Amino acid sequence: MIEFLKQPWAWYVAGPLIGLMVPVLLITGNKTFGISSSLRHICAACMPAKIPFFSYQWKKEVWNLVFVSGILAGGLIAGFFLLNNQPVQVNSKLISELATYGITDYNSLVPQQLFNFTALFTLKGFILIIGGGFLVGFGTRYAGGCTSGHAIMGLSNLQLPSLVATICFMTGGFIMANLILPFILMLKI
Structure with a gap:
């Protein structure tokens, strides 16, 4: 099984897995898939509420920060432990x-x-x-x-x-x- 993980996945495996995230997110809470909004959530969590663009209830979107953290962690794990250094x-x-x-x-x-x-x-x-x-x-x-x-x-x-x-x-x-x-x-x- 580990040898399978050490090889790059073909587009016809990785693509549908990414595509399946859309219905999963919609079914599990009417959430939308997107990465760039997570930066706004991070800024809203760190910035004072005086800036109108960052003044919203970012805690409702904490799932997005967990999702992005999982992508980052998965990339680090794959880069350091699974992928061969060819x-x-x-x-x-x-x-x-x-x-x-x-x-x-x-x-x-x-x-x-x-x-x-x-x-x-x-x-x-x-x-x-x-x-x-x-x-x-x-x-x-x-x-x-x-x-x-x-x-x-x-x-x-x-x-x-x-x-x-x-x-x-x-x-x-x-x-x-x-x-x-x-x-x-x-x-x-």
Whole structure:
């Protein structure tokens, strides 16, 4: 059984398991699946009630914080104890393309040449890590939720705003991966 857990699960196993969370949450208390709202709950728990955006009864959503904590704990357990420490499998064409940008290390989930504390203090690293994080946070707030909330929960409930948000998320991802990221990676800074 442990050997089964040490292998990456195929999309046709992991996808339905994630999808089954929607009816489980709806049946067990009319709860909605989404991760980005948990940050608001954490801020509401830690911030004074003087800020109107964080002034609500966050304790009713404590289940969401437990859910997110379980995701974090599961990721840590899998990363430290279950997954074998083999290099990430990357398509040979992508390896050739990334090599032109100086990315050759595939021993972790993210390229160490880009995502490390030394790279953070370069202009390229600042753009990718800080700028990217800001844009993801801004986009999530502007869209009223994240990809899990819209693409998994919203689409399964046939919500038009979730369809629009998911189309925008996907379009933005394609533009970033194919147009903007290669330009940033070519910068010699």
